[in-house]
Amino acid sequence: MQTNSGEIAIDAGGRAGRVTGLLALPPGAFCLLVFAHGAGAGMRHPFMESAADGLGARGIASLRYQFPYMEKKSRRPDPPAVLQATVRAAVAAAAAAAPGLPLFAGGKSMGGRMTSLAAAAEPLSGVRGLVFFGFPLHAAGSPSDARGAHLAQVTVPMLFLQGTRDKLADLGLLRPLLTLNPRARLEVIEGADHSFHVPKAGGRTDAAALADMMAATTGWAKSIAAGPPLT
Numbered sequence: 388m389q390t391n392s393g394e395i396a397i398d399a400g401g402r403a404g405r406v407t408g409l410l411a412l413p414p415g416a417f418c419l420l421v422f423a424h425g426a427g428a429g430m431r432h433p434f435m436e437s438a439a440d441g442l443g444a445r446g447i448a449s450l451r452y453q454f455p456y457m458e459k460k461s462r463r464p465d466p467p468a469v470l471q472a473t474v475r476a477a478v479a480a481a482a483a484a485a486p487g488l489p490l491f492a493g494g495k496s497m498g499g500r501m502t503s504l505a506a507a508a509e510p511l512s513g514v515r516g517l518v519f520f521g522f523p524l525h526a527a528g529s530p531s532d533a534r535g536a537h538l539a540q541v542t543v544p545m546l547f548l549q550g551t552r553d554k555l556a557d558l559g560l561l562r563p564l565l566t567l568n569p570r571a572r573l574e575v576i577e578g579a580d581h582s583f584h585v586p587k588a589g590g591r592t593d594a595a596a597l598a599d600m601m602a603a604t605t606g607w608a609k610s611i612a613a614g615p616p617l618t
Contacts, residue, residue, distance in 0.1 A: 395484060397452055399476035403469045408452035408477060410484055411439055416448040418489040418612045420518060421481045423474060423498025426464055429457040434495060434582065438520065441601035447608060448488060450481040454498075464497065471505040478511045489612040493518035493546075496555070496581065500534065507540035516544040516611050518604055521581050524556040524564075535564040544570040546607045548600045550579025574603040 392411040399406055409430055412419075420442060424430050430451035439449045454473050456465045464470065478492055492506070492514045493499045499519035506517060525531045538545070545568065549556050558575070565571040576596050578585040583600070585591045 395450075395480060397473075397476050397480045399455070399469075399473040401469075401472060403455045403465070403473050403476065406453045406455055406458045406473060406476075408450050408480060409439075410448075410450050410481075411443050412448045412485060413443040413446065415446060416443075416485075416488060417446045418491055418515075418608050419448040419450060419481055419485050420608075421474075421477050421490065421492040421502075421514070422449045422451045423477070423492075423494030423502055424451070424454070424457065425494070425496035425498055425521075427462075429453055432495075434520075437597055438495075438601070441597060442604065445601060445605040447491075447605060448485060450477060450484065452477045452480075467501065467504065470497075470501040471508070474502050474505045475511065478514060482513050490514045491516050491518055491608055491611075493520070495520045496523045499523075503541055503545070504537055506543065507537040510542055514543060515614075516546065516608070517541065518546045518548070518608075520548050520600065521553060521583065522547055522549065522556055522561070523581075524561055527554040530557045530560055532560040532564055535561065538564055538571070539567040541568060541570075544607075544611055545572065546604060547571065547573045548576060548603065549573060550576045550581065550583055550585075550596075552578060552580040555581045572607065574600070574607075576600060 395408045578589045
């Protein structure tokens, strides 16, 4: 369980304004994940809570944060420029809150994609790698790889955690995109959908799927955090 948790204010500037973050710094943390939410749920969504708890138990601190539209209790996501500005502000806030901890960034679905778009446009200061919990490659029922074209421009390692039943990411389209970036890694979660639910008939539980993701993320992050700092 995590300690030293608490809300912080993040000033994203411009049209984004101030948003709320939730910082969790477990004792002995070896890195910190700047963790963005998906389009339809904020930083306190049960998946976000469970993932943050699971990571914290394994030594990964986290900063969850709201996008401006979610802070205002709106259902319509902000323009991409505002979302990406918020990503950068959250990364800066994490660096200030936990100086010395290696940083990673990413998120669930849209939050992860906005993080990758920001990193493709300009590297996120101090961030050693990106983690995607269900990268939304395309709309359900409309397979396309267009939303992933920017991934080749990301200069840090990337970890993709994807379910085999995810209707927003055809693995047959995602895998070729990842070969364009030698620092990308795919971890397939058998039976999971975009929300990482698994069918009970398969003999697995959502908790087991989450544990697999947490273990994969921890091992990957440790291997990168142990390397030399970014220059």
